[in-house]
Amino acid sequence: MTLAEVAPEPIDTPAAPETGGTLKVDLAAIEANWRTLSRRIPASECAAVVKANAYGLGLEPVAKRLAAAGCKTFFVADIAEARRLRPRVPEAAIYVLNGFSPGSGAAFLDLGARPVINSTTELAEWDAFVGQHNWHGGAALHVDTGMNRLGLPVDEAEALAPRVQTENHGITLLMSHLACAEIPGHPLNAAQIQLFKEIRLLFRGVPASLANSSGIFLGDAAHCDLARPGAALYGVNPTPGHPNPMQSVVELTARILQVRTLDFGATVGYGATWTAKRPSRLAVAAVGYADGLPRVLSGHDRPRGIAVIAGKLCPFVGRISMDLICIDITDLPEGAVHRGDQATFIGAGISVDDVATAAGTIGYELLTHLGARCHHIYSGA
Numbered sequence: 001m002t003l004a005e006v007a008p009e010p011i012d013t014p015a016a017p018e019t020g021g022t023l024k025v026d027l028a029a030i031e032a033n034w035r036t037l038s039r040r041i042p043a044s045e046c047a048a049v050v051k052a053n054a055y056g057l058g059l060e061p062v063a064k065r066l067a068a069a070g071c072k073t074f075f076v077a078d079i080a081e082a083r084r085l086r087p088r089v090p091e092a093a094i095y096v097l098n099g100f101s102p103g104s105g106a107a108f109l110d111l112g113a114r115p116v117i118n119s120t121t122e123l124a125e126w127d128a129f130v131g132q133h134n135w136h137g138g139a140a141l142h143v144d145t146g147m148n149r150l151g152l153p154v155d156e157a158e159a160l161a162p163r164v165q166t167e168n169h170g171i172t173l174l175m176s177h178l179a180c181a182e183i184p185g186h187p188l189n190a191a192q193i194q195l196f197k198e199i200r201l202l203f204r205g206v207p208a209s210l211a212n213s214s215g216i217f218l219g220d221a222a223h224c225d226l227a228r229p230g231a232a233l234y235g236v237n238p239t240p241g242h243p244n245p246m247q248s249v250v251e252l253t254a255r256i257l258q259v260r261t262l263d264f265g266a267t268v269g270y271g272a273t274w275t276a277k278r279p280s281r282l283a284v285a286a287v288g289y290a291d292g293l294p295r296v297l298s299g300h301d302r303p304r305g306i307a308v309i310a311g312k313l314c315p316f317v318g319r320i321s322m323d324l325i326c327i328d329i330t331d332l333p334e335g336a337v338h339r340g341d342q343a344t345f346i347g348a349g350i351s352v353d354d355v356a357t358a359a360g361t362i363g364y365e366l367l368t369h370l371g372a373r374c375h376h377i378y379s380g381a
């Protein structure tokens with residue numbers, strides 16, 4: 001399929017003039033990131049994790065774009081996400097990370113989706129369901145090698161291995177998940193890689209998957225047959241502390257509703273937390289914590305957040321409100337900023353990771369909260 005054949009996805013988004021904030025998602029950059037990751041694992045398949053609405057960026061347009069680029073395997077968290085995904089990727093394998101639960105069989109059958117089996121109980125329920133329906137849907141078997149979240153304990157997986165070779169459980173993927181992949185020197189990486197290698201030997205012939213985004217950068221031993229990147233597709237740096245090998249994907253901008261002047265000693269916003277130490281000028285922009293800008297970026301005495309206005313970095317002042325944010329533009333030339341101009345909060349040199357770090361969180365959390373109410377623009381669609 002060529003790009004020209006991919007019809008633009010109709011997107012349910014408020015019209016630009018009717019919202020303050022705009023979230024721009026660069027689908028071409030997401031595709032480029034998927035290709036970059038694919039090239040790093042030349043002997044393996046590169047899947048895409050599109051859970052949580054593709055990390056907040058829009059499940060449908062993102063998945064459609066990646067499927068058109070050649071991505072054949074997708075991971076979501078739950079069945080509702082698989083249901084949204086299926087029409088966009090009719091041919092692809094869809095794995096549901098949160099697994100099989102009683103009563104969910106019909107949905108897996110209906111969608112042709114595959115549960116990630118996270119315990120022997122789930123495996124028994126799944127076996128019973130596929131047996132009853134004489135269906136060979138496929139499922140991933142998740143073995144816990146050190147995360148201690150979901151997955152079969154190693155001893156149970158070992159006990160199961162001979163049966164998987166002889167009985168048809170329909171296991172199409174053996175997987176595990178790294179706990180510390182973004183810290184390359186962490187001893188748990190080597191331990192998990194080694195343990196998973198040993199378990200793979202017991203499940204000969206079943207494709208295996210271990211690496212998330214950062215796992216792809218841990219070297220060949222972590223690559224296995226299939227990698228499962230999420231965050232790196234969306235521009236989050238999978239190698240913290242080193243230059244980001246991924247292209248940036250999102251831009252968050254907001255309209256400036258007013259430019260106002262402040263006398264020396266005037267305070268700004270709820271709680272009057274900021275006091276003008278000189279006659280000042282403020283830009284009031286139409287975006288707030290309800291749009292996903294973390295309120296902790298307000299800071300206390302010193303602002304933690306910045307925006308780019310008229311090409312310059314300008315600090316937030318006072319508390320971030322639900323719908324508004326005030327920015328100090330005193331250092332810009334008089335007349336440089338007008339009502340209706342745009343302020344940039346992510347983009348223009350401010351990365352998702354910069355904002356997340358300033359807010360004391362990670363890019364993952366920031367992305368999944370962004371833009372619920374914003375006008376969305378998908379470029380490169």
Ligand SMILES: *Cc1c(COP(=O)(O)O)cnc(C)c1O
Nearest residue numbers: 049177212213228229230231232
């Ligand atoms: C979310 C998730 C991923 C993707 O992780 P990233 O760090 O975003 O690349 C891969 N595997 C599992 C099991 C996950 O839950």
